[in-house]
Amino acid sequence: xxxxxxxxxxFVGWVLFYVSFLxxxxxxxxxxxxxxxxxxxxxxxxxxDSDTSGHEAQKWYQCSPDMLEEKVRSLFVQxxxxxxxxAFLNRSVEKSSWLFTQLYxxxxxxxxxxxxxxxxxxxxxxxxxxxxxxxxxxQRLLRISPEWKGERMLDLGAGDGGVTEVMGxxxxxxxxxxxxTPMKWQLQRKRYSVLGIDEWHRTGxxxxxxxxxxxxxxxxxxxxxxxxxxxxxxxxxxxxxxxxVLPFQPYVEIGGSWVRPKEHIKVTGKMWEExxxxxxxxxxxxxxxxxxxxxxxxxxCEGDMYRDYYVLDDAVFVLKPQD
Numbered sequence: 165x166x167x168x169x170x171x172x173x174x175f176v177g178w179v180l181f182y183v184s185f186l187x188x189x190x191x192x193x194x195x196x197x198x199x200x201x202x203x204x205x206x207x208x209x210x211x212x213d214s215d216t217s218g219h220e221a222q223k224w225y226q227c228s229p230d231m232l233e234e235k236v237r238s239l240f241v242q243x244x245x246x247x248x249x250x251a252f253l254n255r256s257v258e259k260s261s262w263l264f265t266q267l268y269x270x271x272x273x274x275x276x277x278x279x280x281x282x283x284x285x286x287x288x289x290x291x292x293x294x295x296x297x298x299x300x301x302x303q304r305l306l307r308i309s310p311e312w313k314g315e316r317m318l319d320l321g322a323g324d325g326g327v328t329e330v331m332g333x334x335x336x337x338x339x340x341x342x343x344x345t346p347m348k349w350q351l352q353r354k355r356y357s358v359l360g361i362d363e364w365h366r367t368g369x370x371x372x373x374x375x376x377x378x379x380x381x382x383x384x385x386x387x388x389x390x391x392x393x394x395x396x397x398x399x400x401x402x403x404x405x406x407x408x409v410l411p412f413q414p415y416v417e418i419g420g421s422w423v424r425p426k427e428h429i430k431v432t433g434k435m436w437e438e439x440x441x442x443x444x445x446x447x448x449x450x451x452x453x454x455x456x457x458x459x460x461x462x463x464x465c466e467g468d469m470y471r472d473y474y475v476l477d478d479a480v481f482v483l484k485p486q487d
Contacts, residue, residue, distance in 0.1 A: 221245045224462035224475065231437035236444055241305055241459045248298035249464070256466045256473035293326045295464040296377050296407055297480060302330055305457045305482050306373075306403065314372040318364055318396070320389075321379040324350045331375055331405075332356070339364065339371070365392040372398050377407040378463060378478070381414040384425045390451045394485045404453065404483040409463055409476045410439045436460065440479050453483040 225244055229237045303310060314335045319328045322340035324347055332338040340356045341364050342348050351358050359367070374393050380386045393404055412431035415422040429447060433439045444455050463478040 221462075224477070225460050227460050228435075228437055231435060231441075233441060236441060236455065236458065239455055239458050241457050243297075243301050243304075243459045243461050246298050246300055248300065249295065249462075252295040252464060253473060256464070293324055293466050294378075296327050296478060297330060297459075297461055299330050299333075301459065301461065302405075305405065305459060305480065307457075308334065316369065316371050317373040317375065318359075318371045319356075319375040319377075320364070320393075321377070321382070322351055322356070322375075323347055325354045325356060327377055328356065328375070329354075331373065335372065365396045370396055370398045370402065372402055374402070374404050375406075376404060377480075378409055380406065380408050380429070381412055382416060384416050385427045386414070386425065386429055387427050387451060390448075390453070394452050397485055399485075402485065403456070404485075405480065406483055407461075407463065407478050407480045408443060410436050410479050411477075412439055412443070436477060436479065443479070443481070448481065448483055449486075452486050454486055455481055456484050457482040 222245055225242065227240055227242070229240060232240065297305070299310075303312075312334055316337045316339070317331060317335040318339045318341070319325075319331065320341050322328045322342050325340065328338065328340060328351075338356050339359050340351050341359050341361050342351060343361060348358050374397060376389070376393065380389070383389055396402075397404065410431075411434070412429065414425050414429060416425045431439050431442050431447075433442050440458060444458075448455060459480050461478050461480055463476040465474045465476075467473040
């Protein structure tokens with residue numbers, strides 16, 4: 165047998181072993197094997213079964229108003245599992261059943277994860293789309309009608325632009341930022357104006373809305389970010405919509421590894437409501453923002469061959485710069 169045939173047989177044997185290994189562990193995959201803090205958080209907070217019933221899913225939206233201070237209690241907006249959220253869950257379940265696609269994704273991730281960030285891998289593969297709020301939930305939070313139009317919005321850390329689409333239909337100009345190059349390609353294909361991460365607050369114009377969804381715990385200088393956002397909003401009418409995963413666990417991804425950010429926000433409290441109160445009074449108000457609305461929603465991510473989808477616990481705030 166020639167040398168090239170031997171290499172081919174070894175490669176095919178390795179692939180078959182890899183596929184059989186993945187299939188064998190699919191049903192016994194648990195969070196204790198996950199090394200990165202973000203992935204561990206996913207497993208800690210995700211639902212126990214992917215086929216969550218409507219009744220169980222409503223727990224994603226529950227809040228105990230009595231645990232909120234009176235001035236914050238009146239700002240809470242109750243959200244529910246709606247048709248748009250359910251449609252995302254249905255698509256995720258369908259994609260998770262594409263066995264050969266999931267095997268290819270898993271193989272690609274295994275090979276390149278030591279040198280490429282998880283976000284960029286998802287960008288290359290066109291997977292891992294996120295869902296935070298539906299169009300109806302967005303409109304209720306900002307108290308706008310379906311026909312309302314603004315001039316300019318900015319979505320910081322827009323990913324593949326899936327969440328941007330929910331908000332962008334209300335604005336004439338949509339700008340985005342993203343660190344991952346493959347994700348930038350996807351954003352450009354969707355015809356969004358991509359700005360540099362050090363450029364968006366130096367453009368010379370201001371934004372009617374800035375979106376900062378699940379970015380505060382993944383950036384190196386979150387307090388500076390809040391300061392730059394405040395300066396970049398249209399005076400008087402500009403708003404910030406900000407989502408934060410709770411419990412709040414800040415880490416920054418650098419070259420495939422996870423490290424503590426330079427500005428470490430340590431949020432106290434164990435319950436969702438306690439951490440909402442801390443963010444409101446100790447982070448947002450002390451950095452020049454007043455809360456106008458709060459809701460609790462699931463932060464959903466498309467799954468893989470192990471789970472149909474992943475769920476984190478989100479708090480979404482509408483913030484107004486203080487005068």
